[in-house]
Amino acid sequence: NAGVTQTPKFRILKIGQSMTLQCTQDMNHNYMYWYRQDPGMGLKLIYYSVGAGITDKGEVPNGYNVSRSTTEDFPLRLELAAPSQTSVYFCASTDQGGNQPQHFGDGTRLSIL
């Protein structure tokens, strides 16, 4: 099983460019999440979704957008890249909220110069 797949693995952007980070899961999970991981800061929740067509903001949503048109896919969009968005981005999914562990992708390493 592939689990949670993120593409691309690495990307360098120029300030002001836009891009979409892709995330897909094959476990039929309803809940999906986007996090960013900065050095020494742990994970910060950007956006999450409890099912197709439903998204909500997390702790640090500014500068990002998401959509959830299918159960499998949860892309993250950066419209105007800024140096502060240099980070490692992780997508995760879980079967339901509450007591189930999250399954993580291997991350997208994004640098904005």
Next chain:
Amino acid sequence: AQSVAQPEDQVNVAEGNPLTVKCTYSVSGNPYLFWYVQYPNRGLQFLLKYITGDNLVKGSYGFEAEFNKSQTSFHLKKPSALVSDSALYFCAVDFNKFYFGSGTKLNVKP
């Protein structure tokens, strides 16, 4: 506000010795508690969780964690560390949303 604290940025231990990675939490209720491990250039992997019941929870790779409600702690333990246990460890609390600690780097030296 809900929060999770991992007071140690780094823990060093010799191979074969017991290890403890500390985690305390602050939530107004009964949370679900998790430990995850992260190896270089990989996503987080689930180790174990506490939902209810026995305060000592056993998980993957010989790890266990002890839930202490009075001290609001959920420390990760292993009786005998391996060099291959060297990684970044995250404590997490699920209380309506997931809250992650800042991570503790575990170094196990031969």
